[in-house]
Amino acid sequence: MNPVPSTTSATVRLLGHVLSIFIHAHALPELGILVWQDFQFACGVYPAHEEFDKSVCAEAEANVTRMRRHPSIAVWCGNNEDYQQIVQWSVEKKELPAKLFYEDRLPKIVARLNDDDVPYWPGSPFGGEGWDTSDPTVGDTHQWNVSGAISHVLSEAKEHLNRSGVVLESWVSMVP
Numbered sequence: 001m002n003p004v005p006s007t008t009s010a011t012v013r014l015l016g017h018v019l020s021i022f023i024h025a026h027a028l029p030e031l032g033i034l035v036w037q038d039f040q041f042a043c044g045v046y047p048a049h050e051e052f053d054k055s056v057c058a059e060a061e062a063n064v065t066r067m068r069r070h071p072s073i074a075v076w077c078g079n080n081e082d083y084q085q086i087v088q089w090s091v092e093k094k095e096l097p098a099k100l101f102y103e104d105r106l107p108k109i110v111a112r113l114n115d116d117d118v119p120y121w122p123g124s125p126f127g128g129e130g131w132d133t134s135d136p137t138v139g140d141t142h143q144w145n146v147s148g149a150i151s152h153v154l155s156e157a158k159e160h161l162n163r164s165g166v167v168l169e170s171w172v173s174m175v176p
Helices: 027-031 050-067 082-088 099-113 144-164 168-174
Strands: 011-014 034-042 073-080
Touching: 034 050, 034 099, 050 099, 073 082, 073 099
Parallel strands: 011 034, 034 073
Antiparallel strands: none
């Protein structure tokens, strides 16, 4: 069974809370699929006190050690949208305690334990001056307008379904 839907992509992104790469570990290399592997941080402002620091480092070391030799890992990423949240929330002081992890602890753990020189990236999106996560010329960005377009299409399809009584299997076969 193919763990990745038919697509023209050769890369999948696994968010940190979905450290399930080993469920399909045998299939990914056979399919030529590369993995952008996030650590466990997403959409938040995390603390960096000593006890949490120790816990984060222990979990990161265990995961990097467990997955470091997997042939499909293409990049390790510190977080999903944590820098972006600070910018979007217009936090004046732009404090992000967990940058200790993204910019110091995690890159050092990856460098120390990673056998294959797989690169580390602090977060996604990331880049630009003053954590400008929307600058398409620096780092990477998240294109939310694409998701909005898909949501709009699905919303219209749902409305049409309610009026027309289309068979669910037909609708599923036409919606990406």
